[in-house]
Amino acid sequence: MYKPISFVKPILSLIGLSLFSFAHAQNQQAQVPEPMPMKPQMTEFWEPEVKVITPGAMPANQMMPPPSDAIVLFDGKDLSKWRSKKDGGEAKWKVENGVFTVAKGTGDISTKQKFEDYQLHIEWQIPSDIQGQSQARGNSGVFLQDPSEEVKQPSDYWYEVQVLDNYNNRTYANGQAGSLYKQKTPLVNAMRKPGEWNVYDIIYTAPRFKEDGSLFSPARVTVIHNGVLVQNNAEIRGHTAYIGIPFYKKHGKAPITLQDHGDPSKPISFRNIWLREL
Helix, strand or coil, X not given: CCCCCCCHHHHHHHHHHHHHHHHHHHHHHHCCCCCCCCCHHHHCCCCCCCCECCCCCCCCCCCCCCCXXXXXXXXXXXXXXXXXXXXXXXXXXXEECCEEECCCCCCCEEECCCECCEEEEEEEECCCCCCCCCCCXXXXXXXXXXXXHHHCCCCCEXXXXXXXXXXXXXXXXXXXXXXXXXXECCCCECCXXXXXXXXXXXXXXXXXXXXXXXXXXXXXXXXXXCCEEEEEEXXXXXXXXXXXXXXXXXXXXXXXXXXXXXXXXXXXXXXXXXXXXX
């Protein structure tokens, strides 16, 4: 006698298997562990080591005078063009003998004026008796635009060219003098020895943003350190992140900031700072 084939049990079995597989996948997904939090070392690059060169000699106390169209940000007399980033009041760094020196613990200082694209000249000196090693050796930074108040993220820094003593002092390559901190290593190490003046000439193009806040074009920077090209129209990937990945957030013109790093080494000094808007 002919017996019809029953499809009910196979179909039920398939449905049960599918439901089991779906539940198992959901359970597996629910049990995926959280990713480990990022650490500073994850964005530090030690290799390859940056080649060391000797920059051309510069006569003692020689300074490049500002051109006629420059905005003089420090003329050797006072910090009237600067303010305390911490409280907005008077910049508290010490001015003496035509230079000013980081006053540790007083906080960063920022220009009162806001800028976009510019050419910046700034000279800085590591003390001749500097102590410490790696990052704890004359650490500071030039923040090319600092929109932290505008974007409401004061804990983050923005677009930093590192200032550090890297004369016979190795550190991670994307954190040494002339680097775009934690982003791009300098082409060479052009440091002068402690006690001599270092010079940065910086050409900076600010980022541009669309109306919806998304990035239209990234910031770019060229850095000449002691007459030697160390950053060649380099693209800046976003804000300066000590931990994590840089990102952009829409902003307009912004101040330039100099960093009070607060490390245990002796403080560094600055002089002859001027800027040409482009």
